[in-house]
Amino acid sequence: MKGKNNTANIQPMSFLEVAKTNMRNYSMFIMLTVIMIGFAILTTGINLSPRNFTNIFIQNSYILVLAVGMVLVIIIGNIDLSVGSIAAFTGAIAAILYNTGIGLFLTVFLTIGAGLIIGMWQGYWIAYVKIPAFIVTLAGMLLFRGLTYIITNVTPITPKTDSFKQLSIGTVSPQFLRITALMEKRGKMVPQDIHLLPIIVGLIVIIFLLFIALRERNKKIRNNFHVLPVQYFIGKQVFLIALILVMSVQFAQYRGIPIVFIILAITVAIFTFMTKNTIFGRYIYAVGGNSKSAKLSGINSENITFFVHVIMGGLCGLSGILFTAYMNSALPDAGDLFELEAIAASFIGGASASGGIGTIIGAIMGGLIMGIINNGMSLMNIGANWQYVVKALVLLLAVWYDIYTRKKSGMV
Amino acid sequence: MNEYILEVQNLTKVFPGVRALDNVSFKVKKGEIHCLCGENGAGKSTLMKVVSGVHPHDSFNGKVSFNGKETNYKTVKDSENDNMAIIHQELALSPYLTIFENIFLGHIKTKHGIINWNKLIIDSRQYLKKVGLNENPETIVSKMGVGKQQLVEIARALSKNVELLILDEPTSSLNDNESEKLLLLINELKNEGITCIMISHKLNEVMEIADSITILRDGQTINSYDVKKDNVSEELIIKQMVGRDMTHRFPDQTHDVGTINVLEVKDWSVFHPEYPDLEVVRNASFHLKQGEILAFCGPMGAGRTELMMSLFGKAYGSRSTGQVFVHGREEHFHTPKDAIAKGMGYVSEDRKDLGLILIQSVKNNISNSSLKKLSYMGIINKGKETLEAENYKKSLNIKTPTVNQIVNNLSGGNQQKVVLSRCLLADPDIFIVDEPTRGIDVGAKYEIYSILKDLVKEGKSVIIVTSEMPEAIGMADRIYVMNEGLIKGELSRAEASQEKIMTMALKKIEEN
Structure with missing residues (x-):
């Protein structure tokens, strides 16, 4: 009976109000920036070096891929505990397939296919037999760990050639787009390779995004829809441009664009588009927000649940490939605690444990926050034990802040 | 001694947007069966919830006295301590516990914190006998029909030495035979000195057992009758219930x-x-x-x-x-x-639970049933979607600053218009x-x-x-x-x- 009478008509909101109501959406970016700067001070800037910057993406790619799927699962109100085991299993499949000599492309294709099939298996139990996801994926966690041990014979499998490894640690930078410049390094001027490709790609992406944003805005204005105040719009674009430029410049100074970064960017782009612009994406939010109401609105929530778990399976396959490539070996114990990292990333990124709320970008930000903390503490020579403690506190704080702001904006 | 066990004076209770009770007064004599009649939404259940402390003392205006003392209940627990018990329309038993566990739930007597289960089973038998429920106390409650569950609720009330028993539509989910038994039981309890307030829609039952009848309409008391003294008929009650x-x-x-x-x-x-x-x-x-x-x-x-x-x-x-x-x-x-x-289109009576997705925007709620129409190859045309939402906002006069507002922040009437819009858009x-x-x-x-x-x-x-x-x-x-x-x-x-x-x-x- 707590209906609020929000009937106050209808003035354009002031800049401050807009900033306040959108605070939630950007709190992760702010948090990420603060943590980065914090570690930059503590490590005298090492964590921002181009080399380390590239490494952060390489070291976290397999978690970030999982986080993309996990946030979808969390949005429909479920949880998936099996992703670590499935990543280990598919990682092993990838190594075995690759060693038969069928080639890299086919290996990737078939491994992701295996992941999708696993997703169907679990999705079937969850969506149609209606066994709680917690239980199905708990079983999956054991099942696929067991299967991993069986197919690997509990020994690591190393890919026969080095090209598999390139999937993780490789970068793209064509020779003709490299120049050598004199850069200052520890007080001395030394010659250094500059990779132009990241900068070119960065500029193209910036122009593309600006074009789309302006077109959308003009369309809205033409139709007399509500739009953000112009200062706010400009601020948002400037922030985005700065972000892309920083990344481009960083990549340019080390080895070009990491292949994992490209894979990640494509994954994020696909799934962001899916959640924001497709019927399927909208249905995911509807089912998670209120499955009963969704059903009465004519949405087949079982099918939606099923396909979300299938997607999760496919992304587990991708994650498995990336981890095997990163370790240059399929380890029987791979993927340990991946599920918890992915879940934590989703929640830090603003997903709601009761479903219906969450974004792909948020989950990526959450994953990066965890990754940067790991990386920064390692650079400071702080051991894994303390890293756990700090990550735990960050998770709690982030979710507390999220609940707090959600209460304020009337979303509880 | 006071003649009245319960006195309610000038009680007003306001929910956001609705005046559920408006200056209600009524009195219940000790040892009588007092029936409350009125249409749905007349305020009967709300009144009983106020009396029994479901709505805490500072959430309403007016005076409620029990046994001559003004009450100050913050929770139902407080009213239970005063030997008052309310049995709601939706039964409040714990479905997977046994009969005797339910009877003593919330007031189990222990010795040094340890429960003597055998004693509880034995104790429960006398209450079951009193309510005429011929079941093993160790039966799981959910395995019995609603009628028997109702009896368990009453047994539970009796085990707390209840003086005033409030029954909210006790026979609404019972068949004729069960209802008849329940009414007999209520009469028996009366003979033992337990006062009873009963809310009922079934006027034949009311006429059968009531000593007094109070009629509510639109949150106000219309009249109170003493069944023996006054010449009360079903027609009269119906007229008073609806006359507006x-x-x-x-x-x-x-x-x-x-x-x-x-x-x-x-x-x-x-x-x-x-x-x-x-x-x-x-x-x-x-x-x-x-x-x-x-x-x-x-x-x-x-x-x-x-x-x-x-x-x-x-x-x-x-x-x-x-x-x-x-x-x-x-x-x-x-x-x-x-x-x-x-x-076909269906707009549910339960807006919040079945109609809307409260955490989503007005726009998304409106378009949820019609996304196929608003999309091309599975990709939503957001401009068209917003346009439709804006149209309904205008034509149905939905009061919201923008269609991106979260539905939870709207008032009840406007929420209802959002559900209607969703249904209308599906055409x-x-x-x-x-x-x-x-x-x-x-x-x-x-x-x-x-x-x-x-x-x-x-x-x-x-x-x-x-x-x-x-x-x-x-x-x-x-x-x-x-x-x-x-x-x-x-x-x-x-x-x-x-x-x-x-x-x-x-x-x-x-x-x-």
């Missing part, structure tokens, strides 16, 4: 009813989702013409919502039998999706609205009535499920009266009156 003025509450537009049946239902029976043998709706048959407004009336629990939801793609019930014809063709809907595809021919004006203010009600009238003008057909008889009489071309899972009768607009509807709903099955 009805001018200008409904739009005056007229419309023409077509001749074609757009919906025809034959021998439709619906079974309870958890008790598959319990028939919630029995052999309902009705038809709906093009351009017609149909109303389904009856008290709460009559089976109206269950009937409509089961027709709407089996959204309710474990099983249903019978035939549905839409535009003359027999249809078998398995999900609401099928029903929507064939031109159904048959529009079923379940309690469309529950909990919203008079102005918004009028607007919603106008929307429905406009719909039939366009040649659509509307079914209104309502507990408010004036709404049915003011809006409908024809009225079906339901009670106890049966369609009890049919009235045309010309013959309908509140008294007739009430009489029809309350008459016994044998008289049909």
Whole structure:
């Protein structure tokens, strides 16, 4: 009976109000920036070096891929505990397939296919037999760990050639787009390779995004829809441009664009588009927000649940490939605690444990926050034990802040 | 000693947007059976919740005295400590515990923190005997029928040495035989000196056992009668329950009813989702013409919502039998999706739980049923979507700063308009609205009535499920009266009156 009478008509909101109501959406970016700067001070800037910057993406790619799927699962109100085991299993499949000599492309294709099939298996139990996801994926966690041990014979499998490894640690930078410049390094001027490709790609992406944003805005204005105040719009674009430029410049100074970064960017782009612009994406939010109401609105929530778990399976396959490539070996114990990292990333990124709320970008930000903390503490020579403690506190704080702001904006 | 066990003086209780109780006063004598009568929404349950501390002491204005002392209850626990017990319409037993565990739940006597289970079982027997429940105390509660569960609730109240027992519609889910037994039990309890307040829609029961009757209407006490002294009749009570003025509450537009049946239902029976043998709706048959407004009336629990939801793609019930014809063709809907595809639309009575996705924006809620129309190859045309949402915001006068506002922040009436918009956008021919004006203010009600009238003008057909008889009489071309899972009768607009509807709903099955 707590209906609020929000009937106050209808003035354009002031800049401050807009900033306040959108605070939630950007709190992760702010948090990420603060943590980065914090570690930059503590490590005298090492964590921002181009080399380390590239490494952060390489070291976290397999978690970030999982986080993309996990946030979808969390949005429909479920949880998936099996992703670590499935990543280990598919990682092993990838190594075995690759060693038969069928080639890299086919290996990737078939491994992701295996992941999708696993997703169907679990999705079937969850969506149609209606066994709680917690239980199905708990079983999956054991099942696929067991299967991993069986197919690997509990020994690591190393890919026969080095090209598999390139999937993780490789970068793209064509020779003709490299120049050598004199850069200052520890007080001395030394010659250094500059990779132009990241900068070119960065500029193209910036122009593309600006074009789309302006077109959308003009369309809205033409139709007399509500739009953000112009200062706010400009601020948002400037922030985005700065972000892309920083990344481009960083990549340019080390080895070009990491292949994992490209894979990640494509994954994020696909799934962001899916959640924001497709019927399927909208249905995911509807089912998670209120499955009963969704059903009465004519949405087949079982099918939606099923396909979300299938997607999760496919992304587990991708994650498995990336981890095997990163370790240059399929380890029987791979993927340990991946599920918890992915879940934590989703929640830090603003997903709601009761479903219906969450974004792909948020989950990526959450994953990066965890990754940067790991990386920064390692650079400071702080051991894994303390890293756990700090990550735990960050998770709690982030979710507390999220609940707090959600209460304020009337979303509880 | 005070003659009255309970005195309520000038009680006012306001919910956001609704004055549920307005200056209510009434008195209950010690040792009597006092019945509260009134339409749905008259404030009976709210009154009892205030008395028993469900609504804490500082949430209302006025004075409640129990045994001559003003009460200051913050929770139900406080009123229980004063030997008052309330049994709600929805039973509050813990379904997977045994009878005796439920009886002593919340007041288990322990020795040094250790429970003597055997003693509890033995103790529970005397209470079961008193309420006439012949069951093993170790039976799991959910395995018994509702009638027996009700008896367990009463046994539970007795085990707390109750002085005042409040029963909210105790017989609404019981069959005749069980009801009869329950009424006998209440009489017996009275002989033991327990005072009893009973809320009931079934006037024959009221006349059978009441010593006093108080009638509520629109949150006000209309009258109190002493059954023995005053000359009370069922007709008098009905008149007092419904008598209110009805001018200008409904739009005056007229419309023409077509001749074609757009919906025809034959021998439709619906079974309870958890008790598959319990028939919630029995052999309902009705038809709906093009351009017609149909109303389904009856008290709460009559089976109206269950009937409509089961027709709407089996959204309710474990099983249903019978035939549905839409535009003359027999249809078998398995999900609401099928029903929507064939031109049906349903607006639930439970806005928050079944109608809306509260954490989503107005726009998303409106478009959820119609995304196929607003998209190309699975990709949503967001401009078109916003345009549609803005259109409905304007035409239905939804008061929200933008269509991106989260629905939870809207008032009840505006939320209802959002649900209606969603249904309108899907463009159904048959529009079923379940309690469309529950909990919203008079102005918004009028607007919603106008929307429905406009719909039939366009040649659509509307079914209104309502507990408010004036709404049915003011809006409908024809009225079906339901009670106890049966369609009890049919009235045309010309013959309908509140008294007739009430009489029809309350008459016994044998008289049909």
